[in-house]
Amino acid sequence: MKGFIYLIEIAVAGILIAIILSSLLSAQEVKTNWDRAELIETGNDIIHSLKSTNEFINIFNSTVDIDKLTPPYVNYTIKVYGIPKNNIKVGTNREALIKSYLDDVIVNNRKISYDVTSIDYDNVYSFDVLVFVDEYDERYKNKLIDFSKERGIVGINFEENDFENFYYIGNDKEIDNKVKKYFKGIGFFEPASGTTPPTGSFDFNGDSINFIINDDSIEVIDDGIYYVGDSIIIGGYEFTIKKIDKLDGVWILPEQSFVDQYFSGDINNNKKYEYTTLIQSTVAVASINSNGWILGNKPKSPNVYVPTFIEIGNDIPEIAETDLILWYAY
Numbered sequence: 001m002k003g004f005i006y007l008i009e010i011a012v013a014g015i016l017i018a019i020i021l022s023s024l025l026s027a028q029e030v031k032t033n034w035d036r037a038e039l040i041e042t043g044n045d046i047i048h049s050l051k052s053t054n055e056f057i058n059i060f061n062s063t064v065d066i067d068k069l070t071p072p073y074v075n076y077t078i079k080v081y082g083i084p085k086n087n088i089k090v091g092t093n094r095e096a097l098i099k100s101y102l103d104d105v106i107v108n109n110r111k112i113s114y115d116v117t118s119i120d121y122d123n124v125y126s127f128d129v130l131v132f133v134d135e136y137d138e139r140y141k142n143k144l145i146d147f148s149k150e151r152g153i154v155g156i157n158f159e160e161n162d163f164e165n166f167y168y169i170g171n172d173k174e175i176d177n178k179v180k181k182y183f184k185g186i187g188f189f190e191p192a193s194g195t196t197p198p199t200g201s202f203d204f205n206g207d208s209i210n211f212i213i214n215d216d217s218i219e220v221i222d223d224g225i226y227y228v229g230d231s232i233i234i235g236g237y238e239f240t241i242k243k244i245d246k247l248d249g250v251w252i253l254p255e256q257s258f259v260d261q262y263f264s265g266d267i268n269n270n271k272k273y274e275y276t277t278l279i280q281s282t283v284a285v286a287s288i289n290s291n292g293w294i295l296g297n298k299p300k301s302p303n304v305y306v307p308t309f310i311e312i313g314n315d316i317p318e319i320a321e322t323d324l325i326l327w328y329a330y
Contacts, residue, residue: 043306077296081321084284091119091127101279107185108314129286152286182281185316187253188273205235303327
């Protein structure tokens with residue numbers, strides 16, 4: 001009899017334990033769901049606040065202080081899709097040559113920089129883009145094919161049809177429309193001479209203009225004063241003055257007809273400008289992939305994603321998809 005009562009006591013205890021565990025797990029699930037809801041609400045509030053003040057667009061150049069909108073117990077980062085990375089890591093077989101082309105550029109008030117080093121075939125995924133001139137090491141072809149399924153490869157003066165995300169730079173090849181768009185958005189740069197006063201010159205389609213660089217304008221010899229946003233005619237084409245820096249130089253943007261005729265081969269090419277911009281824009285586009293890129297710190301788990309879209313359109317139209325990723329600091 002005592003044994004039977006003991007078995008009943010064990011069964012009752014088991015039932016009570018099961019009820020208590022069920023309650024604890026249920027409470028934990030409610031807490032987890034509440035935490036997620038709070039983080040999502042926080043993310044939506046941040047996005048709404050930034051968009052209502054037209055500040056969201058500035059997250060790409062780090063001039064927005066999101067910390068002031070975020071509770072102290074919440075951490076965040078941003079994942080970006082659809083536009084080139086802010087800093088593009090480039091691996092190449094011709095480091096000195098490619099470095100000479102890939103200076104920092106500015107598109108839609110956002111600086112894009114290129115970090116160029118010699119390719120390490122054993123660590124290709126440490127790069128965002130690979131740039132090969134004339135050839136590549138065919139012993140690593142399969143590895144490069146796998147790389148091209150996720151990231152971009154640029155080939156200069158050689159063609160390789162086995163690569164998926166492949167951008168070719170050479171004669172008589174069709175250029176990706178995104179490359180044409182960023183070619184227009186990056187524009188052309190003339191460095192300051194370093195003299196006093198600093199001077200420069202632009203040469204397009206057989207025409208040349210010489211200018212003096214002032215604090216906020218350029219003075220074209222025998223023509224007049226031009227400011228940022230002004231249009232100027234060179235070689236029969238209209239260009240817009242994009243930026244003036246007395247110490248650095250002058251940036252100008254071409255009109256669309258110049259871009260169209262350049263890529264159709266109807267313009268007397270001056271490689272000093274066009275070829276440099278072609279390589280810069282091609283590498284920028286090649287850095288765009290479906291996996292996106294992190295703007296800030298690497299996120300921690302568990303976290304929530306709060307997505308939104310932002311239109312950027314100062315120099316060229318861009319649409320960036322962003323995920324505001326949030327997690328608790330504790």
